[in-house]
Amino acid sequence: MMGIIQTKDFGIRYGEKIVLSHANIDVPAGRFFAVLGENGAGKTSFVKSIIGENQQTEGDLQLNATRVGFVPQFRDITRDYPLNIAEFVALNYNKGWRLWLNTQEKMAVQSALELMDLSDMRDKRLGLASGGQKQRAFVAQALVQKPDLLILDESTASLDHEHKVQLLQAVKQLQKQQQLTVLFITHELELVSQFADGYLFFEKGHVTQGTVDELQSLTMKMTHRHALDEVRHV
Numbered sequence: 001m002m003g004i005i006q007t008k009d010f011g012i013r014y015g016e017k018i019v020l021s022h023a024n025i026d027v028p029a030g031r032f033f034a035v036l037g038e039n040g041a042g043k044t045s046f047v048k049s050i051i052g053e054n055q056q057t058e059g060d061l062q063l064n065a066t067r068v069g070f071v072p073q074f075r076d077i078t079r080d081y082p083l084n085i086a087e088f089v090a091l092n093y094n095k096g097w098r099l100w101l102n103t104q105e106k107m108a109v110q111s112a113l114e115l116m117d118l119s120d121m122r123d124k125r126l127g128l129a130s131g132g133q134k135q136r137a138f139v140a141q142a143l144v145q146k147p148d149l150l151i152l153d154e155s156t157a158s159l160d161h162e163h164k165v166q167l168l169q170a171v172k173q174l175q176k177q178q179q180l181t182v183l184f185i186t187h188e189l190e191l192v193s194q195f196a197d198g199y200l201f202f203e204k205g206h207v208t209q210g211t212v213d214e215l216q217s218l219t220m221k222m223t224h225r226h227a228l229d230e231v232r233h234v
């Protein structure tokens with residue numbers, strides 16, 4: 001099977017600063033990949049290259065996806081933002097010229113809202129929603145367009161535990177049922193290792209790709225290291 005994201009000697013640099021070099025990865029279609037690495041390791045720069053928002057690259061990056069859904073880490077939604085949650089989720093359907101939705105589109109919006117546990121809040125103004133509710137609305141909006149590649153940048157960071165698990169379960173379900181490929185950028189290694197089939201690990205200008213088994217041992221190692229750090233800091 002052809003990989004959905006393939007790179008050959010791929011690199012990213014901002015002027016003199018080399019963020020990534022000689023990246024050789026091959027993400028198979030239909031898998032759930034955790035994207036890991038410390039702050040500033042280059043995770044966001046890499047996914048921006050995938051969606052064509054970062055041109056400061058060298059080498060080869062091949063993308064074999066038709067529709068890519070990207071949920072960025074931050075989005076500026078102020079309190080006076082006028083749309084309600086359902087309207088926001090449906091935004092891709094009415095690009096300013098059409099204010100109504102057909103039945104099929106309404107159903108797609110409804111099912112995305114249900115998946116993200118937002119049906120009860122569909123009429124709530126997005127500007128007045130909590131951080132976690134907004135984050136779930138962003139994911140729902142990305143799901144409506146039925147992407148074959150979904151990229152989530154720390155989408156669980158502001159959620160309570162129950163909604164973290166719920167979001168991961170919903171995405172996992174779509175991955176299995178609809179052959180969705182998922183790239184999930186996160187610092188929550190333990191949580192994501194229960195859902196991922198593999199990982200990309202960004203460290204010191206390089207990226208390594210690993211299997212689910214390697215992810216488990218990486219999680220153990222990191223958790224152990226973290227525990228040791230905590231002991232040291234006492």
Ligand SMILES: Nc1ncnc2c1ncn2[C@@H]1O[C@H](COP(=O)(O)OP(=O)(O)OP(=O)(O)O)[C@@H](O)[C@H]1O
Nearest residue numbers: 014017019037038039040041042043044045046202
């Ligand atoms: N447009 C830019 N111009 C110059 N430097 C940049 C730009 N974008 C990112 N960088 C730098 O590139 C490095 C990688 O940043 P990036 O945001 O990709 O990291 P990250 O792994 O996503 O980090 P985090 O976990 O904090 O989100 C950082 O040192 C950052 O300061």
